[in-house]
Amino acid sequence: MLSAYRVASGRLEKMAPGEALDEAVWIDLWRPLPAQVAAVQALGLLVPKREDMEEIELSSRLYHEGGYDFMTVVLPGVTPDGEQVSGPVCFILGPARMVTVRFHAPRPFETFPPRAEKTPVGCGGPDRLFLGLVDEVVGRLADHLETAGHGLDEVTRTATDARAALRGPLLEAALARVGMEGERISRVRLALLTIQRMLGFHALQLGDSKQDHTMKAMLKGLNRDVQALEVHADFLSARVGLATDTTLGMINLSQNATVRIVSVVAVLFLPPTLIASVYGMNFQFMPELAEAWGYPVALVLMFASAAGTWAYFKWRGWL
Structure with a gap:
């Protein structure tokens, strides 16, 4: 699927299918077909394949080629089947446009276009669109961490409830919830790590001469947000271990109570x-x-x- 956007009246406007891509300031490729890839490559850039985007080497994820910056990060999202996964997303940034290539659906790519002009840097160019989209991604990652925190709160309340301690299925469900929230946190932690590397690479490629005061402040603010979220993700990871130990301890106590009753009956x-x-x-x-x-x-x-x-x-x- 190919979605192209132009800037009209200071806002991001989606172009109709079939329009020429010369005016597009942002082209979003989601599970693109060969014809769509060829249409984008006709603009003078090489669209990376999925295998290239999944390479773990830093040189394969962050590089400059043909006047474009290629920056690949790993973001949480959903597959067409509704499965929660972490997958690579490539940001291709040039002087005239930004191209994004992805094979899953991170939520920010749906929520950002209607509000692109509301970001601190606006949507007047590809660099500003890039920073606005990254800001939307970071905000979404913060929402994931908040959801994980609420989930761990519920697990702790369930595990420490004296009545729940006598009901095995509730504790088993709580343990499964801990695993789910731990997986969510690990996906966010990986995304934050790759975003931090991408922002550092972008700052080096952009240079001081091309940055105005607003974009400098936005870039610094994004770096601070990413660092703060990394600390919060580490804190939640520690809470996952504590919640797991608490739940397993309550399960053991519940099982010990049952075994004690059986033992007493046998002794009687x-x-x-x-x-x-x-x-x-x-x-x-x-x-x-x-x-x-x-x-x-x-x-x-x-x-x-x-x-x-x-x-x-x-x-x-x-x-």
Whole structure:
């Protein structure tokens, strides 16, 4: 899919399909078809393949070629099937336009176009669009961290609730939620790392001569935001470990309580079982078996032994 935008009356306007791309200030390629890639490459730039974007080497993700800066980051998003993934997004920045190439759907690419002119740097050129879009991405990552924090709060409340401690399914669901939030935080942490590298590369390529005061302030502000979110992501990662330990501890306590009940029941029935076993032996000389009072006495002994065991456990505080 190819989406092209031009600047009209100070706002970002989506171009109609089939219009010439010469006027486009931003071209967004999402899972592009070969014909769409060829149309963009006709403008004089080489669109990287997905395999190139997924390379882990820094030289493959951040480089300058043919008058364009190629900057690849890893952002969280969704696939067409609705699966949450982290995938590469390439920002191709030139003097006349910005091109983005992606194969999944990060939310900022949908929310940014209607509000591009509202950013501090506006949308008067590709550099300003780039900084505005990155600001939208950073804001979305902050939302992810906030969601993860709320999720960990709910897990902690569930794990420390005395009533929930007696219900295994709730604790199992809480443990699964911890894993989900931990995965969310790890995706955000990776995105922040790649964005920080991209902003450093962009600052070096841009140079002081091409930056006005507003863009300098915007770039510095983005770097500070990224660093602050990295600290917050590390804090939430520590909370994930704490929430996991708490939930597992409550699960162990719940299981121990169940095992203790079973053990107590087994011990209570042990003395009566011993008495029944004695009178179940096949010896020829057992005088009590021939007496009329033998059977009720055996029953009383079994009951008394169980009651005595229970009273002893209660006195020792084991129940």
